[in-house]
Amino acid sequence: MITHPLTFAQIVARPRQNLALCLVSLCALGLSLSANAQNATFITFDPPGAIGTAPTSINSAGAITGNYSDGILSRGFVRSSDGTFTTFDVPGAILMNPLSINPAGVITGTYLDASSVSHGFLRARDGTIKTLYGPGLADTYPVAINQAGMITGYYYDASGQHAFVRSRDGIFTTADVPGALFTTPMGINPAAVITGWYYDASGVGHGFLRSRLGTFKSFDVPGAITTTPLPAGTYYTTPVGINPAGEITGYYSDSGGNNSTHGFVRARGDAFTIIDLPGSAGFTKALGINPARTIMGIYDDDSGTTHAFVRSRTGAFTTFDPPGSYTFPTSINPAGAITGSSDGHGFLRTPD
Numbered sequence: 001m002i003t004h005p006l007t008f009a010q011i012v013a014r015p016r017q018n019l020a021l022c023l024v025s026l027c028a029l030g031l032s033l034s035a036n037a038q039n040a041t042f043i044t045f046d047p048p049g050a051i052g053t054a055p056t057s058i059n060s061a062g063a064i065t066g067n068y069s070d071g072i073l074s075r076g077f078v079r080s081s082d083g084t085f086t087t088f089d090v091p092g093a094i095l096m097n098p099l100s101i102n103p104a105g106v107i108t109g110t111y112l113d114a115s116s117v118s119h120g121f122l123r124a125r126d127g128t129i130k131t132l133y134g135p136g137l138a139d140t141y142p143v144a145i146n147q148a149g150m151i152t153g154y155y156y157d158a159s160g161q162h163a164f165v166r167s168r169d170g171i172f173t174t175a176d177v178p179g180a181l182f183t184t185p186m187g188i189n190p191a192a193v194i195t196g197w198y199y200d201a202s203g204v205g206h207g208f209l210r211s212r213l214g215t216f217k218s219f220d221v222p223g224a225i226t227t228t229p230l231p232a233g234t235y236y237t238t239p240v241g242i243n244p245a246g247e248i249t250g251y252y253s254d255s256g257g258n259n260s261t262h263g264f265v266r267a268r269g270d271a272f273t274i275i276d277l278p279g280s281a282g283f284t285k286a287l288g289i290n291p292a293r294t295i296m297g298i299y300d301d302d303s304g305t306t307h308a309f310v311r312s313r314t315g316a317f318t319t320f321d322p323p324g325s326y327t328f329p330t331s332i333n334p335a336g337a338i339t340g341s342s343d344g345h346g347f348l349r350t351p352d
Contacts, residue, residue, distance in 0.1 A: 042322045044323065045083070051070065052344045054341050058331045066098060073094055075088070088123060100144045102145045104147070105125040108132075108143075110140075117139070143187075150165060152175070165194065177198040180199060181198075193209065193246055194210040195207065196239055204226055206220055207239045221262075225254065236253075241288045247266065247293060249275075251285040263285055279301060282300075287330070294310060307321055307327060324345070336351045
């Protein structure tokens with residue numbers, strides 16, 4: 001089944017499960033864990049008039065983009081590093097979904113028009129917005145933009161879903177994994193290396209890496225599920241983010257079933273490190289990685305409550321929850337600042 005990832009949360013969300021207790025020994029793992037958000041500053045925020053805020057991306061300058069609801073429509077916003085808000089819409093859009101902002105402040109994402117048709121968009125730093133169309137005016141879903149303004153995402157035509165790369169001058173190149181049923185890019189780094197996942201001809205999911213030259217490498221985390229059909233509540237190898245060094249983070253499930261999901265980081269050369277948060281109930285997802293190899297994500301405790309975490313390059317974990325009962329981080333920048341949503345509000349966590 002192919003679905004449209006209209007929000008980052010939808011991309012990485014899972015059904016709530018009754019989770020079994022699966023405690024991990026800190027001594028055995030040699031890891032440190034902080035139960036509180038120490039040495040960090042939290043800010044919660046909402047654009048003026050918002051009744052719900054969903055940040056999706058933060059750039060190196062600390063500018064944040066995402067969407068918010070005013071009770072009638074879903075609109076786009078940019079929050080500058082000084083806290084100033086700029087809101088924006090594509091004329092006629094009923095739902096704006098900005099997904100990625102690059103260091104220059106250029107934003108890409110999707111919007112839904114009044115006929116419930118989805119389109120891609122590109123917003124320049126000066127506020128100019130243009131609609132993006134894949135080959136043949138296809139439904140187009142940009143996902144990520146890099147420093148050079150290259151965009152990756154996917155589009156639909158009569159034959160199904162296809163990956164694309166769009167150059168800064170507007171040229172679209174189809175970027176499907178050879179032989180794939182469909183290909184879903186998730187991240188692009190400054191060198192135009194792309195990661196994401198695809199389903200092969202048998203319907204099994206795998207991670208992939210696409211070089212700037214267009215060559216592909218498929219990979220699976222050792223021990224990841226590689227059978228079909230996919231058991232309910234589990235995941236094939238699912239890359240989510242890539243940093244400038246080509247290190248990839250994401251998550252996967254193993255044969256333990258729906259209570260056995262783990263984060264991972266893949267170094268260049270297929271060297272994998274598994275990320276299981278100490279004290280998690282068998283459910284950890286890594287959702288982003290920055291140039292310093294700091295990783296952020298979510299985990300569930302034994303009561304099924306979701307919390308956020310940060311993992312340093314050395315493997316030390318810090319858990320955090322802004323004020324509120326539910327925290328979902330979506331993006332981390334080079335300085336380690338993290339944005340996301342908590343109880344319907346945006347948050348910014350800044351390391352001290």
